[in-house]
Amino acid sequence: MSKFVAGIDFGTQSLKIGIYDLKGKRLAIESHSFKTNFLGKRLVEQDPNEWWDGLVNCFSKLSKKIDLDNLEAISVCATSSTVLLTDKDLVPLQNALSWMDSRSISEEEFINSHESPLVQHVLKYSGGKVSAEWMIVKALWLKNNYELTGKYIVEQLDWINYKLTGLLVASQCNATCKWTYVQSEGGFSQSFFEEIGLDHIEKVWPKQVLKVGDLIGEVDPKTAVELGIKKGVLVFQGGVDAHIGMLGSASVDYGSLCLITGTSFVHLVHHPEPIFKDGLWGPYDSPIIDENWLIEGGQKSAGSLISWFLNEFYSEEERDEDIFRTINEEIKGIPIVSDGLLILDHWEGNRTHY
Numbered sequence: 001m002s003k004f005v006a007g008i009d010f011g012t013q014s015l016k017i018g019i020y021d022l023k024g025k026r027l028a029i030e031s032h033s034f035k036t037n038f039l040g041k042r043l044v045e046q047d048p049n050e051w052w053d054g055l056v057n058c059f060s061k062l063s064k065k066i067d068l069d070n071l072e073a074i075s076v077c078a079t080s081s082t083v084l085l086t087d088k089d090l091v092p093l094q095n096a097l098s099w100m101d102s103r104s105i106s107e108e109e110f111i112n113s114h115e116s117p118l119v120q121h122v123l124k125y126s127g128g129k130v131s132a133e134w135m136i137v138k139a140l141w142l143k144n145n146y147e148l149t150g151k152y153i154v155e156q157l158d159w160i161n162y163k164l165t166g167l168l169v170a171s172q173c174n175a176t177c178k179w180t181y182v183q184s185e186g187g188f189s190q191s192f193f194e195e196i197g198l199d200h201i202e203k204v205w206p207k208q209v210l211k212v213g214d215l216i217g218e219v220d221p222k223t224a225v226e227l228g229i230k231k232g233v234l235v236f237q238g239g240v241d242a243h244i245g246m247l248g249s250a251s252v253d254y255g256s257l258c259l260i261t262g263t264s265f266v267h268l269v270h271h272p273e274p275i276f277k278d279g280l281w282g283p284y285d286s287p288i289i290d291e292n293w294l295i296e297g298g299q300k301s302a303g304s305l306i307s308w309f310l311n312e313f314y315s316e317e318e319r320d321e322d323i324f325r326t327i328n329e330e331i332k333g334i335p336i337v338s339d340g341l342l343i344l345d346h347w348e349g350n351r352t353h354y
Helices: 048-062 105-112 117-126 135-145 156-165 172-178 190-195 221-227 241-248 303-313 323-330
Strands: 004-010 014-021 026-033 037-040 043-046 071-078 083-087 151-155 215-218 234-236 257-261 265-271 281-285 293-299
Touching: 004 156, 004 241, 014 048, 026 048, 043 048, 048 156, 048 221, 071 156, 071 241, 083 135, 083 156, 105 117, 105 135, 117 190, 117 281, 135 151, 135 172, 151 156, 156 215, 156 221, 156 234, 172 241, 172 281, 172 293, 241 257, 241 265
Parallel strands: 004 071, 071 234
Antiparallel strands: 004 014, 014 026, 037 043, 083 151, 215 234, 257 265, 265 293, 281 293
16 A cells, blocks of 8 residues: 555544545545533533543554555644643643633633733734633633643643644644734734733743644654554644635635534635734634635534534434434424524524624
């Protein structure tokens, strides 16, 4: 078999690994589900150890289908911002705060209420405000509730790449879209961080920000043994799962809109110039491709509503691979808006309203 590469996608409810040859033909795919813990009062968490166990499991299953000695490179995309607090050795100290966790609503309101010219200038690159979903807001909540000396605050993607390579780096995609990183203005604004109470945050964040496609390094030898792959496999920087979907769907050209349908809905479009419009996220400065400004819209609750419906009304035995075929048959005779019943997608808050 010819050489191949692996694309790894950590979604909200599962991870998937696709194996592709160097011409882009898919050779194999595996997936693994993990649990999301809805704890009430905006608290949504995941156990990061389940992510890694799932990755090991997927590689084990792939090894029965293909010769993993032909694997040359890996790139990972992941949800954003799913945030971990770790010790100095990047060992998680608690469950991760899911991207949909919004316990930091007070921190969101605090940042968005700032009227200083500097804060307003930085926020104009994120639609005029930040969201409780984002790394910058979750980081402020963690700073307000924990002693951070000797600890790190990292994203799911950062932690997975660290587990693979032993190197801690951030993705420019994530940093631009969720951490207020603006390439054309020199990256992060330390003065902005000081004004919103995140002074010295750089001490607990990854020190280096790499662009999508940049080489991070080789898979750590011990990790290679754990995953059942050879030494020397290269790991390249990825980004936000939905945003990397622009590349996979070939919708990066100006005028093309990429619609990502998953646990949440995301609408993404590139523009050659920055467009400042309240109610939309962005314009993000070159998160995926240099000199391409990204505009984002979408809604927080989408596929997650279907998951809720399945969990509430079908037993675990019924929720097999044919469940959607079963549901489609069951609803054929039910009129649209039956008995005036509607479902709104605001269960975990409203994201963008355009």
